[in-house]
Each structure stands twice: as C-alpha cells, then as structure tokens.
Amino acid sequence: MTTELIPREEPGRELDTLRRRLSQAAHALSRPSRLTLLSYALCAPLVLLLGACFLLPLLYVLHTGLHNPVVGSAWPEFVRALQADHANPPGEVVFRTLARELQQQRTDEAYKRTLKPFSQQEPELWRLLQHIADTLPPESFASAKAWFIGADPAWAEADTWKMIRRIAAPYTTHNVVNALDVGLTPEGTLRVKPVERRSYSLVIRDTVITGLWVTLIALLIGYPLAYRIVTMPRTPARVVLNVMLVLLWTAVLVKAYAWIALLDRNGVVNGFLLAIGVSEQPLALRPSRLVLIVTMTYALLPFMVLPVYQNMRRVSIDQLRAAVSLGASPPRAVFTAYVPATTPGIAAGCLLVFALSIGYYTLPALVAGPAETTISMLMVEFALTIANNGMAATMASIVLVFSAGLYLLYARVFAPIRGEIARPGALRVESK
DSSP states (O other): OOOOOOOOOOOHHHHHHHHHHHHHHHHHHSOHHHHHHHHHHHHHHHHHHHHHIIIHHHHHHHHHHBBBOOHHSHHHHHHHHHOOOOSOOOOOOHHHHHHHHHHHTTSSTHHHHHHHHHHHHOHHOOOHHHHHHHHHSSOOOOOHHHHHHHHHHGGGOOOHHHHHHHHSSSSSHHHHHHTTTTEEEEEEOOOEOOGGGGOOHHHHHHHHHHHHHHHHHHHHHHHHHHHHHHHHHHHHHHHHHHHHHHHHHHHHHHHHHHHHHSSSSTSSHHHHHHTTOOOOOOOOOSSOOOHHHHHHHHHHHHHHHHHHHHHHHHOOOOHHHHHHHOOOOHHHIIIIIGGGGGGHHHHHHHHHHHHHHTTOHHHHHIIIIGOOOOHHHHHHIIIISSSSSHHHHHHHHHHHHHHHHHHIIIIIIIHHHHHHHHHHTOOOOOOO
C-alpha cells in the first residue's frame, strides 16, 4: 500500500496565508454586491419623489411660518444700518436711513405692504410710523434724529426701537405666539393675552377636543365591530369589509352633502319629525358641535376599524377561552387576555383618526360652517382670504406638530408593547 505524502507549508507561511484569506473575505463582505447596488438604484426614484413631494414642502411650510422678509426686502438699507447699530435709540445714520426709505416709498403701494407687519404686531408702532411718514418734510434736514424725536418723543424710547428690531428681523416667532394667543413685550418675553382677546387658541382647543371626542366614539364603535368581523364566517365578514371600503372610497363631498340632505331644515330628519308630529316647525340641527362630531365619526370610522381588525386577526380567540377556563369572568377575560394583545391596533387606529380629524377641512366647512371653526378652516382663511401665508403656515405647522408628536408617542410606547406581546407566553391571566 502506497501512501502519498502531502507537503505541508511552514507554520509562518500558513499564518500568512490565513491572514491573506481572511483579509480577502472581509474585503468581499465590505464591498457592496451588484444586487445591493441594484436595489439602491431601484429605491432612488422613490426616495427622490418622497423628498421632492413630501419633505421639501414640509420644510417650506415650517420656514414660511418663521420667515419675515417684508421689512428687510422693502427697507434693506435701514435694516442693515439697524443691525450695525446696537444702541437704543440708535445713532443719526439709522434715523437718516429710515427717513430716506419713507420718503421714497410713502406714495408707493409697496409702502402699505411694508407697514403691514407693524400693524399686525404693534398697532401703536404702526400709527407712529404713519404719523412720521405723513409729516416728514420733502427737503433734507440737519439732524434726522433730532427731527424724529421732536416730532414724537416716543422715538427716543428704548422700547420703540426694541419693537422695531424685533419686527424687522428676518426671522420671527410672531406667528407662533399669535396663533397661541400669547403676546410679546418689547424685551421679547411672553405675556398671556386676556381671555376676551383670545381667538386662535380657542379654535385650536375646540379642534383638539372635537378630535378627541371623534376618536373616542370611533373606538367605542369600531372595536366591537372589528371583533364581530373577526368572529364572523368568511362570507359575511367580506361583505362588511367591502361596505367599510366603499365608505372609505366614497368622496368626501358625497358624504358631506348626504349629511346636509339629512340634517338640513328641509331635510329628511326634519321632514320625518314634522310628519309624525314630534315638532311643529323644522329644528335647527346644524350647525352644531354634536353634528360635526357625528359626521366626522361616520367619515373616519373605517380608519379605526381596519387597523384594529388587522391586529385582531393575529390574535387567537383561544386566549379568551383559556382565560375563562382558568376561572376569569368574561369581562375580565376580555380586558386581561384580549385587549392587551390588540393594543397596537387600538393605538394605530386612534392615531389615524385623531390626526385626520384635527386636519379635516371639507366636512367641517360644509356641514358645520363658520359657526364651528377648525384649524384647517383658519388655514384656508389665512391663505386665500387674508393672504397671510405666515399664519397659514403656522397653523399647518401646529397640525404637523400634533401628528408628529402622536407618532413619536406611538413609536416610543406601543412598539415595545407590540414586541412584548409577540413573545410567546407574554400574556398571563390570573385565576380567581
């Protein structure tokens, strides 16, 4: 029997060969494969589309709410001189520059647009500028500062120039504090407006309360409905789901006018009440907060039912039977064995319904009208009627902050719960 001997490398050479092979393997793992590069290339159009159509508009909205270009673009020399002189009141150069800007624009239509931020934020300062512009002599004078202070002593006060600096700044928080009905002192500190002067904060409060009521009612109706769909036979369950999808796909205008036809003074409900003799004259059923909550719940109910239903499909109904067999009462079995397992679906449905309800425009505008103003109606009024894009962007940013905050809460609180529930044996029910 012949034994063939395989030559072995020296120990030092074997170590070098092993190192070289490990280095080649690490380099191959770190280098992206063609399949990985292809997947990145296929995802690039989607990323660009999301950035161009979603992220950039959101950033633009946030920027518009804080940007204040009116004074800086109309009086650029005055703003530059004001930024260079930090004294209150400033020196002769700032007064002379302001006089020159007023002389050039006081007969122009742009002059009114320039003074608009002053009239919105500080009416007294706006009247002071109007008075100076009307009495400003056409000829030059030896000392502009002395003339301004002689025309009105307010020009010598530090608070006047603090307010001018704040309004003339390229970025301002005026829209934010105005939307929250919080005023600013000349020093820039916050002061809460009296109750009789609050308007926008009350609209925000009422919109949030309406959204909470809509979410609660949708949950109370949607959770049992989703459970009934899960426990139904397949054919009836498909029918109910198709009805939900039809309700979801129906245009908002169709839903709105259907409720108007029902609740109008000459609508179906009033006609029925008059026919059976319950009332002698038509009732004013709308506009009212109750009708707004009912119609929004009707429109947003599918957004509660579908996430809860999808979550319930992954939860075995045997958990309820096991809890009852261990001695728990049926209500206790539901709240200790079944509801915790469906918490992620409840959270997702509540997040969807609440976020959509505080930003709903068409249904509240048509069914409730101006009597029940919402944040979205304020946005449209600022953007299209008043032409105040800064306030419109600020109202949109408030809705965005609410939605983002709710999502972060969901991701922070309910995602760990979902992972814990998915772990085998995580749910336990104590017997009596």
